[in-house]
Amino acid sequence: MSATVAGARTAADVAARVTDPEMPFLTLADLGILREVAETPDGVVVTITPTYSGCPAMRTIRDDLTAALRGAGYGRVLVRTVLSPAWTTDWITAAGREKLAVAGISPPGDAPRRAGGPVPLTLGRPARVVACPRCGHPETEEIAAFSATACRSLRRCPACREPFEHVKEI
Amino acid sequence: MSFDDAYEALTDHADDSRWAYGTGFADPLAGVDTAVPDGADRAELAAYCLMLGDDALIMSHRLQQWVTRLPELEDELAIANIALDLLGQARLLFARAAEVEGAGRDEDAYAFLRAEGEFRNVRLTERADADFAHLVARLLAFATWRLALLDRLTASADPVLAAVAAKGVKEVTYHRDYAAQWVVRLGDGTGLSHERMQAATDAVTPLLAELFVPHETELRLVRAGVAVDPAATREEFDDVWARVLAAATLRPFPPAASAGEAPAEAGPEAGPAGGLEAGADGGLDGGLGAGPARGLDGGLGAGPAGGLGAGLGAGLGAGLGAGADAGAGGRHGVHTAAMAEILAELQGVARSVPGGVW
Numbered sequence: 001m002s003a004t005v006a007g008a009r010t011a012a013d014v015a016a017r018v019t020d021p022e023m024p025f026l027t028l029a030d031l032g033i034l035r036e037v038a039e040t041p042d043g044v045v046v047t048i049t050p051t052y053s054g055c056p057a058m059r060t061i062r063d064d065l066t067a068a069l070r071g072a073g074y075g076r077v078l079v080r081t082v083l084s085p086a087w088t089t090d091w092i093t094a095a096g097r098e099k100l101a102v103a104g105i106s107p108p109g110d111a112p113r114r115a116g117g118p119v120p121l122t123l124g125r126p127a128r129v130v131a132c133p134r135c136g137h138p139e140t141e142e143i144a145a146f147s148a149t150a151c152r153s154l155r156r157c158p159a160c161r162e163p164f165e166h167v168k169e170i
Numbered sequence: 171m172s173f174d175d176a177y178e179a180l181t182d183h184a185d186d187s188r189w190a191y192g193t194g195f196a197d198p199l200a201g202v203d204t205a206v207p208d209g210a211d212r213a214e215l216a217a218y219c220l221m222l223g224d225d226a227l228i229m230s231h232r233l234q235q236w237v238t239r240l241p242e243l244e245d246e247l248a249i250a251n252i253a254l255d256l257l258g259q260a261r262l263l264f265a266r267a268a269e270v271e272g273a274g275r276d277e278d279a280y281a282f283l284r285a286e287g288e289f290r291n292v293r294l295t296e297r298a299d300a301d302f303a304h305l306v307a308r309l310l311a312f313a314t315w316r317l318a319l320l321d322r323l324t325a326s327a328d329p330v331l332a333a334v335a336a337k338g339v340k341e342v343t344y345h346r347d348y349a350a351q352w353v354v355r356l357g358d359g360t361g362l363s364h365e366r367m368q369a370a371t372d373a374v375t376p377l378l379a380e381l382f383v384p385h386e387t388e389l390r391l392v393r394a395g396v397a398v399d400p401a402a403t404r405e406e407f408d409d410v411w412a413r414v415l416a417a418a419t420l421r422p423f424p425p426a427a428s429a430g431e432a433p434a435e436a437g438p439e440a441g442p443a444g445g446l447e448a449g450a451d452g453g454l455d456g457g458l459g460a461g462p463a464r465g466l467d468g469g470l471g472a473g474p475a476g477g478l479g480a481g482l483g484a485g486l487g488a489g490l491g492a493g494a495d496a497g498a499g500g501r502h503g504v505h506t507a508a509m510a511e512i513l514a515e516l517q518g519v520a521r522s523v524p525g526g527v528w
Contacts, residue, residue, distance in 0.1 A: 031418050050258075050337075051253075052255055052258060052337070052341060053255055053258030053259045053261075053262055053334070053337050053338060053341060054254040054255050054256070054257050054258025054259070054261075054315075055258065056254070065521040082333075083262070083333035083334060083336075083337060084329065084332065084333035084336060085332070085336070086333070086336040087188070087337075088340075100442065111523060118318070118321070118406050118409075118410075119317055119321055119339065119343050119346075121346065121347065121349060121350060121351075121410055121413065121414070122347045122351075123350055123354055123413075123414065143244055144244035144245075144247060144248060145248065145344055145347065145348055146244070146247045146248040146250075146251040146252070146348070147247055147251075150251055150254060150255065154244065154247070168344070170340040170341075170344075
């Protein structure tokens with residue numbers, strides 16, 4: 001995508017550059033919520049998926065995609081939502097993870113996987129090891145599993161004493 | 171959309187861009203492929219979506235009432251996030267109900283324009299929390315039950331329900347962990363916090379039996395491969411509940427003797443015997459209208475927490491509760507007094523200014 005020559009952008013390029021309204025340093029493609037862009041005789045069909053059921057940014061994302069594509073000369077734009085398969089943080093791209101870290105938000109580790117049986121219960125502190133995105137200290141502690149947006153948790157670094165946000169694995 | 175608001179005008183401009191978001195009521199299923207599975211009755215599928223959606227909506231509303239009143243900023247964020255997840259689930263389920271019902275209603279019509287007797291949420295979701303311990307006890311019960319339900323619903327023959335469930339499982343896993351960790355922290359804390367946490371879990375127990383009683387609509391949809399029989403979640407629920415309460419050094423269920431002494435609502439006739447009588451009266455099941463069922467409720471002298479439930483709660487461990495209150499619970503539109511208070515707040519603006527925009 002970064003190699004695209006200006007003025008020769010496809011609909012997929014345009015859509016991929018639209019940014020997330022809550023984390024504007026990330027594109028929809030970085031986040032993995034842009035699932036497909038198809039140029040059809042009836043117009044451009046963009047398929048997106050929500051991160052969380054209650055994500056309040058979905059409508060803005062739809063509007064932003066439509067505006068960006070119309071601005072690039074695509075007259076007819078349809079934005080579809082798919083719910084399945086459900087979004088997972090594993091879809092955040094390598095570039096997206098780097099941008100998160102630069103912004104002081106620690107990127108997610110591997111999403112939890114389950115072999116079968118009931119969803120496991122976590123009673124103690126999560127065993128996950130998360131490094132500090134500011135000073136690089138290898139181990140930090142979770143303050144809360146919920147933060148300013150649905151997708152982030154709040155942590156603190158014992159070395160630099162700074163709190164920071166972490167994209168929690170789902 | 172028929173529920174345009176002031177911001178709708180902004181978004182309908184040529185560039186479709188907005189300066190704020192979260193202000194409109196866009197269809198959350200926009201563009202989702204929505205066929206109805208073979209063998210599923212449309213009206214029943216819609217009713218089932220409303221049951222699961224109402225659970226989420228009313229629980230979300232109760233959680234929202236806590237925002238600005240919680241003990242720590244982190245808990246404000248947690249409860250607000252959990253409420254938002256549940257509201258999102260409710261919207262998806264209402265949108266699905268609207269689609270399969272095909273009667274021109276939308277998510278707002280379901281939330282704001284239905285009467286109390288048309289809501290299908292279980293009574294656990296309505297309960298006002300006396301303190302933070304009651305909140306986390308109730309949230310633990312709700313999230314444990316809903317997670318077990320949604321996890322099974324991922325195999326539904328209805329593709330939209332399966333997809334909504336798959337997303338919901340990821341969310342509710344965090345909700346359950348949050349509640350469970352607080353129950354352990356308070357239960358296994360100081361003498362005072364232990365005592366108050368125990369009182370809170372004891373208070374929730376009478377509301378649990380209802381969670382596992384299937385409605386006839388659910389059972390028919392189970393046969394069509396669409397729904398989950400709530401009774402099937404009982405084993406997982408009991409296991410998680412027992413593990414969390416054991417880690418919290420709490421007894422899982424109030425001692426049987428305390429049921430008769432239970433405060434307020436539980437009259438002498440509302441013990442286990444009363445519960446069984448109600449079961450024999452299960453013919454009221456068919457009466458979907460709130461009228462006759464409400465009569466039964468009143469006849470048993472069930473107050474806000476349900477005198478009937480108080481008796482059943484004591485027997486939960488012994489398996490006495492199953493089926494005993496069929497026909498008299500939230501799934502049939504029979505609610506506690508708390509529901510009127512919730513709807514007054516939830517629906518007040520929509521009802522006083524019908525179709526209003528600002």
